[in-house]
């Protein structure tokens with residue numbers, strides 16, 4: 212007869228074995244695990260699993276962001292594991308980011324069994340609904356039990372958690388896992404994986420369809436758009452790599468320019484980019500342009516773009532019809548100007564409008580020519596689109612000319628340089644604060660397949676180093692991170708993962724000794740308190756920190772040195788930090804001078820005077 216301890220150990224082994232086995236069967240490949248005793252059953256079972264990839268991390272906050280970067284880059288759910296207590300609470304920032312950015316994470320928090328909760332047991336906090344409204348699902352798992360129905364339950368929860376994390380809108384789920392001592396699973400029992408389906412099939416196969424657009428809605432929309440020649444497509448952060456092709460075809464048919472956020476996936480690639488504009492953040496700062504070019508309609512996809520001038524432009528012309536498409540059924544609409552919210556898969560909607568356009572055109576020529584409304588194809592190469600294309604070209608050329616004449620290091624120019632330096636297949640992660648904004652303005656799109664990434668769910672300056680290391684760990688291509696010094700300092704713990712897991716990442720550290728973004732804000736007008744409260748200079752020398760983590764560190768003082776250092780970083784691999792020293796006040800001056808150059812160039816080429824032809 213088994214002793215009570217071995218019974219517990221047997222139940223623990225087969226239950227946790229079935230749980231981890233089911234996570235893998237449901238599609239999880241990567242597990243980010245942090246040390247601790249209470250999580251031992253999970254950690255050992257994952258470590259012993261023949262195919263699970265274990266990423267060990269010492270700091271839970273960094274670990275969770277690493278998992279987030281990995282999940283975002285691979286577009287698949289990643290599992291996080293931690294012990295009980297504040298360890299779990301340290302997952303919070305990344306869970307919030309994952310929730311807001313719709314990234315699938317399965318968060319496993321080990322816990323004490325029920326009788327040891329709320330009684331002063333060590334390292335025990337209330338982990339029930341720990342992440343509140345920032346997870347899609349919470350389960351306080353039953354204690355390990357080897358009974359057949361309990362194993363079916365365990366597998367069902369595991370499969371359901373993975374499915375739910377990836378189901379639209381994707382996001383994090385938390386499973387709280389109570390374990391009773393002894394915590395060591397028996398390896399032989401754990402791998403028997405009882406109650407499994409044959410041939411590695413999941414216990415439950417979960418299927419979910421896309422939101423299909425309604426036929427009546429498509430017909431009405433196609434008719435409305437065809438009657439509105441002055442339209443724009445705006446594409447914010449979104450993650451469907453196949454949207455580019457159909458969206459650019461729709462833009463061509465409608466004659467609408469596409470204002471493409473850096474995280475839209477539209478700026479780079481071999482799709483037709485004739486109507487894809489990437490310099491609007493610069494030319495929409497020009498008051499005369501904004502005033503002159505009122506519009507009829509906007510069709511907006513993805514989350515809200517980062518560009519503030521674009522937001523102000525929409526607010527200026529708020530009588531225009533703003534149609535927002537959210538295939539996830541969420542509400543990514545902070546302008547509060549939307550007249551229509553469409554819950555339909557973006558790609559399917561574009562295809563359906565295009566088909567409707569073809570049918571309208573066929574009907575127009577064949578049967579009732581007199582009655583047909585303007586077929587949407589007629590807007591193609593409209594004066595409206597040509598004007599926007601010219602503005603984009605003029606703005607980009609004005610910026611390039613300004614850079615030609617400027618020798619000194621400038622934060623914005625880093626992105627123009629990277630556009631030329633990064634090889635096909637590279638990943639460029641931008642930190643929050645000025646890097647994402649400068650990426651928006653100064654990174655010209657191109658044929659190269661360069662994937663642009665950032666944490667824009669909650670815009671935190673925390674966890675950015677780890678997120679980029681997670682992206683690098685995906686192994687899809689050379690990875691470069693551009694980050695401000697405060698943000699770098701914030702997650703310097705994350706650097707350890709590069710050393711421990713032999714990751715390749717080139718970090719471009721824009722060191723302006725503090726929070727550069729605040730110098731653009733009205734707060735900068737309070738000289739008495741500005742530096743203490745907002746500028747926050749720290750005077751840190753990051754070189755010894757880099758040495759501690761085995762990174763190569765270069766401080767560059769000019770563009771040739773910058774180019775060589777970045778190229779070296781990408782080619783040599785490992786962790787490479789390229790520090791670009793800049794000065795906060797000068798950074799603001801240079802940005803403002805560039806906006807003026809753009810406005811002057813627009814005026815010089817009479818872009819505001821262009822005749823508006825209604826077609």
Ligand SMILES: Cc1ncc(C[n+]2csc(CCOP(=O)(O)OP(=O)(O)O)c2C)c(N)n1
Nearest residue numbers: 644645671672673695696697698726727728
């Ligand atoms: C976790 C977190 N804390 C505080 C902020 C507020 N914040 C936004 S930008 C910023 C300064 C960032 O400085 P740095 O990373 O050096 O970039 P720079 O502004 O110089 O581009 C701060 C503190 C935030 N977004 N996230």
